[in-house]
Amino acid sequence: MQPLKVSNLTLQLPDGSKLCEALSFEVSPGEVLALMGPSGSGKSTILSWITGTLSPRIRAEGRVWLGDTDITFLPVERRCLGLMLQQDYLFPHMSVAQNLKFGLRGGSRKERDELVRNSLNSAGLAGMDKRHPLTLSGGQRARVSLLRTLLSNPHALLLDEPFSRLDTDLRATIREFTWDAARKLPTLLVTHDKEDIPAHAQTVTLTSLGDAADHLSVGETRHAR
Amino acid sequence: MRLIGLSIAALFALPILIGLFGSFLPAAGFMPQLAPGNGLQVLLSDPRFVPAIMLSLKTGLAATALVLLLTMLTLVCAHGTRLWQWLMAFLPPLLAVPHAAMAVGLVFLISPSGWLVRLFSPSVTGLERPPRSWVIPDSDGWSLVLGLVLKEAPFLLMAAAAHLSTINVSDSLKIGRTLGYSPARCWSRLVLPQLYARIRLTLFIILAFNFSVVDMAILLGPGNPPTFSVFLLSLVNEPGSRAAASAGALFLALGVVSCIALVLIVERVIAAIAGYRRVSGYRGRSLAVFRGLGQTVIAGILMLSVAAMAMLLLWSIARRWRFPDALPSQWTSENWLARSDLLLEPLFCTLLFAVFVVVSSILAAIAWLECERANAVPRLDWMWYIPLLIPQITLLFGWQAMALLLRVDGEWLTVAYAHWVYALPYVVLIMAVAWRELDSNWHSAAAVLGAGYWKILLRVRLPLLVKPVAQAAAVALAVSVAQYLPTLLLGAGRHQTLSIELVTSFGGVDRRVIATLAALQSLLPLLAFIAALYLPRLFSTANQDTHATA
Numbered sequence: 001m002q003p004l005k006v007s008n009l010t011l012q013l014p015d016g017s018k019l020c021e022a023l024s025f026e027v028s029p030g031e032v033l034a035l036m037g038p039s040g041s042g043k044s045t046i047l048s049w050i051t052g053t054l055s056p057r058i059r060a061e062g063r064v065w066l067g068d069t070d071i072t073f074l075p076v077e078r079r080c081l082g083l084m085l086q087q088d089y090l091f092p093h094m095s096v097a098q099n100l101k102f103g104l105r106g107g108s109r110k111e112r113d114e115l116v117r118n119s120l121n122s123a124g125l126a127g128m129d130k131r132h133p134l135t136l137s138g139g140q141r142a143r144v145s146l147l148r149t150l151l152s153n154p155h156a157l158l159l160d161e162p163f164s165r166l167d168t169d170l171r172a173t174i175r176e177f178t179w180d181a182a183r184k185l186p187t188l189l190v191t192h193d194k195e196d197i198p199a200h201a202q203t204v205t206l207t208s209l210g211d212a213a214d215h216l217s218v219g220e221t222r223h224a225r
Numbered sequence: 226m227r228l229i230g231l232s233i234a235a236l237f238a239l240p241i242l243i244g245l246f247g248s249f250l251p252a253a254g255f256m257p258q259l260a261p262g263n264g265l266q267v268l269l270s271d272p273r274f275v276p277a278i279m280l281s282l283k284t285g286l287a288a289t290a291l292v293l294l295l296t297m298l299t300l301v302c303a304h305g306t307r308l309w310q311w312l313m314a315f316l317p318p319l320l321a322v323p324h325a326a327m328a329v330g331l332v333f334l335i336s337p338s339g340w341l342v343r344l345f346s347p348s349v350t351g352l353e354r355p356p357r358s359w360v361i362p363d364s365d366g367w368s369l370v371l372g373l374v375l376k377e378a379p380f381l382l383m384a385a386a387a388h389l390s391t392i393n394v395s396d397s398l399k400i401g402r403t404l405g406y407s408p409a410r411c412w413s414r415l416v417l418p419q420l421y422a423r424i425r426l427t428l429f430i431i432l433a434f435n436f437s438v439v440d441m442a443i444l445l446g447p448g449n450p451p452t453f454s455v456f457l458l459s460l461v462n463e464p465g466s467r468a469a470a471s472a473g474a475l476f477l478a479l480g481v482v483s484c485i486a487l488v489l490i491v492e493r494v495i496a497a498i499a500g501y502r503r504v505s506g507y508r509g510r511s512l513a514v515f516r517g518l519g520q521t522v523i524a525g526i527l528m529l530s531v532a533a534m535a536m537l538l539l540w541s542i543a544r545r546w547r548f549p550d551a552l553p554s555q556w557t558s559e560n561w562l563a564r565s566d567l568l569l570e571p572l573f574c575t576l577l578f579a580v581f582v583v584v585s586s587i588l589a590a591i592a593w594l595e596c597e598r599a600n601a602v603p604r605l606d607w608m609w610y611i612p613l614l615i616p617q618i619t620l621l622f623g624w625q626a627m628a629l630l631l632r633v634d635g636e637w638l639t640v641a642y643a644h645w646v647y648a649l650p651y652v653v654l655i656m657a658v659a660w661r662e663l664d665s666n667w668h669s670a671a672a673v674l675g676a677g678y679w680k681i682l683l684r685v686r687l688p689l690l691v692k693p694v695a696q697a698a699a700v701a702l703a704v705s706v707a708q709y710l711p712t713l714l715l716g717a718g719r720h721q722t723l724s725i726e727l728v729t730s731f732g733g734v735d736r737r738v739i740a741t742l743a744a745l746q747s748l749l750p751l752l753a754f755i756a757a758l759y760l761p762r763l764f765s766t767a768n769q770d771t772h773a774t775a
Contacts, residue, residue, distance in 0.1 A: 053399050076402035083403040089396055093418045094503065101504035103404050152404045
């Protein structure tokens with residue numbers, strides 16, 4: 001696995017205000033960088049830019065690298081990034097196993113079945129392969145969604161407030177499950193809840209939208225080590 | 226309140242039952258005074274029967290398949306682009322254009338002496354006279370297929386667009402693409418399977434319509450053999466053939482059911498293949514060429530529709546337009562002004578039906594939805610779809626038989642009632658969405674301030690719902706203006722609406738007159754849609770002014 005690097009990222013809204021200016025950071029495999037900040041401070045927009053799904057209305061400058069590969073201009077599907085959003089987005093027209101197989105790349109039918117079964121077992125979801133996503137609990141859904149992302153073999157993991165919709169009791173379990181599953185990947189976490197951030201993570205705080213002077217990260221390179 | 230709701234349901238559902246019985250009884254020989262003889266035997270022995278039904282099957286299924294493919298192509302290739310915004314702006318007015326008017330515009334466009342040939346003649350084609358290598362309508366029914374696609378694809382696309390918000394397309398695409406799938410694969414594996422389930426019923430309505438359409442088939446379909454519904458229409462007018470026509474009408478309904486069954490089987494096969502491919506892990510590659518090609522096809526179809534409409538306007542103000550001129554050499558307003566004798570009576574007749582249908586269907590829909598809100602009646606959405614799924618000819622032959630029996634054929638109210646039955650489903654279904662979504666706390670907030678039921682309805686709920694009501698009214702007007710068969714069969718020739726005048730005049734009257742009739746017929750719903758767009762804004766502005774003054 002290789003580090004995820006962002007260099008000199010500047011995001012500008014159509015009205016001219018800047019979400020961030022010359023933001024740079026690097027996240028190595030096994031490390032977590034948390035982007036903190038209030039709603040509207042641009043955390044999710046930075047994630048959208050990294051995944052390649054940024055609205056064309058927002059002007060962006062900067063580069064994103066996976067190891068030595070510049071992925072800035074690659075289409076979304078070729079960036080090899082795993083994305084988790086607030087909602088789990090388990091596709092309702094597929095069973096749990098089909099959702100997981102949708103994430104898998106290649107392999108024979110037998111190998112794919114085996115991989116799915118092992119993944120479900122490892123997540124404490126044994127025997128749930130034929131279940132419809134709607135019949136699962138919130139925690140089970142979150143785990144399946146993360147498994148699907150990991151099965152697609154991403155080179156980095158991007159998490160956009162993935163725990164915010166979970167019950168308080170469930171959050172700790174899912175957080176633990178997530179950090180355990182993501183231990184070999186560079187992980188970028190967007191959150192506004194300090195509780196979400198694991199102990200070993202580094203944090204960049206975006207304070208307010210458009211207030212470039214307040215951005216802690218201006219001109220700085222923050223390594224997550 | 227329950228009584229009002231049940232009365233509306235009865236007024237709507239009873240004609241459907243009467244229509245089915247009215248077709249069945251003569252066909253089965255139970256009305257010998259009106260329909261003597263063995264209908265089925267006569268029908269089956271008619272040499273036109275098999276070719277006509279084969280043609281209807283071909284045109285109906287081909288048009289429906291193309292409508293579905295075009296809709297999916299549009300979604301995959303255009304969604305989220307500027308073309309999509311254009312489509313969303315242009316499709317509602319195109320939807321408002323009556324089928325007959327679109328058919329006439331299309332003939333003026335693609336016939337040998339049509340505008341497309343004129344545009345490239347003589348410079349490219351070298352033609353000084355219209356070519357004789359093809360005729361419109363063609364003998365295979367492809368011009369009818371094209372006409373149906375131009376009219377029905379916007380209908381399905383608008384229905385699909387309305388459902389997209391329930392699927393959360395952008396996040397599904399985002400997740401799918403980060404999992405490594407190309408945009409087209411994300412659509413085909415994530416969005417379309419969910420969307421198809423939501424538009425299936427609309428597709429069946431389109432299938433039923435394409436299989437049994439009459440006015441467009443008269444204008445664009447071949448004459449020998451004609452489509453099955455046109456054959457039945459000629460049969461019902463032949464003395465002593467009512468029993469055979471009624472049997473044919475039931476056969477037509479059976480044909481629709483068979484076609485739907487066929488679609489369901491094909492759907493299962495495709496779902497099985499798609500299900501397998503979905504979990505195969507194959508990502509596919511993003512093909513910009515495919516996307517570009519799709520966008521070109523869509524833009525071409527859109528331009529064809531717009532050009533067909535433009536043809537009506539051009540011919541309606543043309544004095545002299547010789548082949549191969551691309552534009553008229555002389556212009557005139559006489560087609561509109563000097564032919565007022567020909568236009569005013571149908572216009573007045575059309576408007577009279579339309580106003581009745583708009584007012585009565587809006588009132589009925591409000592009453593029904595209020596009953597539903599008060600739990601006085603259950604939600605019966607399936608009921609409103611029934612007349613749209615049964616071929617018009619099946620119901621109308623039955624209504625005509627009953628009207629003849631009760632001696633009410635030709636009565637204004639009989640025709641207006643039929644228009645109402647066909648407009649009400651659209652009105653209820655359009656208004657129901659907003660009605661059900663409206664926060665019930667508005668009602669509570671007004672009630673605790675001391676307002677009674679009527680005050681809340683008239684001063685709070687209706688002003689908040691003015692936009693969907695206006696849209697539903699425009700659709701009701703468009704449906705009434707486009708009605709051809711109900712006016713023809715129940716009107717006994719006494720009600721010359723624009724639709725009747727247009728189809729009857731086609732082929733036998735000057736192109737300029739036909740174009741003027743078609744343009745006028747298109748203008749009415751277009752104006753209604755413009756009014757539906759702007760009047761609610763005026764209404765809310767007026768309200769704001771009142772509040773500001775107060």
